[in-house]
Amino acid sequence: MPIDSVHIKLRELLDANARFDLTARGTTNHCPMALVALARMGASPDRLQAFFDMWERKYALSAPPVDSVISRHEWRGYLGERAAFGALRLCFLDWIADAGAVAVITEVLREVPFAPATEAFHALIRLAYGIQAGHAGEIASGLASLISSNLPIAASLDERRAAESAGAGFDRVSRAVSGLALPTGSIVARVRAVATDPRFGETLLAPPASVALLDDLARATIGAYWRKPDFTLLHTVTATSAARIVFAQVPDSLMKPLLAHLWVALCAAVATVGWPDAEVADVPVPTLDWSDVCRMAIASDDDHVIKMAYTCLCENRRDPSPLYLATAARLVS
Known part of the structure; x- marks a missing residue:
């Protein structure tokens, strides 16, 4: 082909x-x-x-039809305005045509606090996939979603001690809110409920002091999903991988605040379902190989199966682990 x-x-x-x-x-x-x-x-x-x-x-x-125009100097005023998605998309698309995608992504992420939990991580993932495809419309859509559906989590990490590991930090907030009655339905509603519970703010730790925090988060989230194949935990895996793609577009000076916001969002998401206690046992050797996984994922009409299998493939290429193939094989089977 x-x-x-x-x-x-x-x-x-x-x-x-x-x-x-x-x-x-x-x-x-x-x-x-x-x-x-x-x-x-x-x-x-x-x-x-x-x-x-x-x-x-x-x-x-x-x-819906777009019946208004948002200039590139006005977009900040539409934070959290869901109805502005279409107009924001056109604003960012026009701006990208003039300045290039990297400049626009950088400016947007510099000007407003990063909210990776927006639409329970789908805005971030859509932006990352738009970057991978080199498609200006999808990059604009991801940015427009981040702004129009913005889901901030107000939690300062200043003067907080660092978690010993990603798993330890996730476990701490999970235990703190374990009795919280969560709404049924969307991940967004559950993340919002956890993020606004005082116990979350009281027990949240700073991220581990690691020079490779994204790598640590990737290993922690795939391990958690392997032990507990929960729909929310699936999104922590795909969101962490997406963050790596997006963060590669921006200057190093933005990395610390972006990583901090990602950490807080992942903590809130994990706390909605709880951190799995058991350690990763020996991972069975799948009967499928990567070519089988890709073939079966391609045949699937389940978008989450498709995206998770693809994420496992990409992350395994970057940092090989038997967990990725075993997870993807279990998912497509």
Whole structure:
């Protein structure tokens, strides 16, 4: 399969996705993220089209008309304004055409506090996948989602002692809020409930003092998901991987605050389901290999299976661990 034909089809479908709303029936718009993951795992143009058609038929909602214009000097005033998503997307898209994606991503992340839990991490993941695809529309959509659906978590890390490890920090806040009655439904509602509970703020620690904090978080989250295959923990794995992609675009001077906000958001997310106590046991050798995993993920219509399998593939290439193949094999099977 000529790789150009896949890229052409992917770009065509990502362009077409602009007619879909930020939300979907019973979920958010996962379509563009799944398409990028499918393409990068080796899906054919026909498979990309079939997934897009399935999504449009079963889940997509039409984007409302954009009846206002937001200039690149006004976007900060629309923080948390869900209805402004479409206008913000066009604002960022126009700005990217003039200044380039890296400049716009950097400016947005510098000007407003980073809120990675926005839409329970999907805004961050969408931005990362847009970067990987080199698609200005999806980069603009990810940024617009981060601003319009902004979910800040007010928790200063100043003068807090550092957690001994990522797992120790996650475990501490999980135990502190273990009796909290959480709303049913979206991860967003549960994260918001934990983040506003006083016990969360009282027990939150600073992140471990590690020069490779993203690597530590990646190992901790995949280990937790292996031990406890919970839907929320799945998102901590995909969000950590997405953060690595986004953070690679910005100057080193922004890394410390961005990592701090990511740490707080992951702590809140983990606390909604609890940190699994058991240590990682010996990981069984799967009967599937990576080619099997990719083939089965490509055949799936489950966007979370697709994205998680792709994340495991990428993270294993970066930092090989039997957990990634075992996790992905369990998921696609």
